[in-house]
Amino acid sequence: MTLPPKVTPRAFERLAEIGAAAQGKALRVAVEGGGCSGFQYDISLDDPAEGDLVLEGDGEKVVVDSVSLPFLANATIDFTEELIGARFVIDNPNATSSCGCGTSFSI
Template sequence: MTATSFPDAGHPVPGQEISISEFGAQRALAILAQSGKDNAGVRVFIKSGGCSGYQYGMAIDDRELEGDTIVVDRGVKLLVDRMSLPLLRGSEVDFVENMMGGGFTVHNPNATSNCGCGHSFRTDGAQSPDGEGSGGCGSH
């Protein structure tokens, strides 16, 4: 397990693997407090699928798995598995509210193509894994 901790600054630390916005941290801390899980964090991961080839996932997790990168930003523990890290490096987790409600999103500098709903993406030159990704945003 790779543990990385950064000070709770008001902005991402250069070279930081993954970060969370101030509003995202406020929402995440509230959700984590209600989870009933001691020492829980937000697991951010990538899976195949979605309209652009890859899809973001997030879950409350109190487990630290072998190979995880752990970043503490703005008081929130972010856990990323070793397979997802290259696609998430430099990303910021945020919480966005709009007319359709609200939810967590990922601002990913590695994504070269995004689905209109913001939950899936493709990296430069990458094909959709396993022929997936041709559906619209409703295919999540």
């Protein structure tokens, strides 16, 4: 069964900390061709656009465009703080392999 991506409470909390909604922005998660594994994630603050899937929590928004949506089905969008830094991460069950950087994957 194909489900839309999920966003963790920690990711919404981080968006609130950086004031994304106050700026009128949402976290855009997109998939683009490229990267060392064939596809790569593009994560940015952006304006929601018509046709985007909008995921909301704590007054914040995460948006995914219709082209990227099939690649992110059943994925989880999270925020993590590790020794290498703090960043939004995607746990994508559709990826058959991924790069060590965590932003590049193949299907």
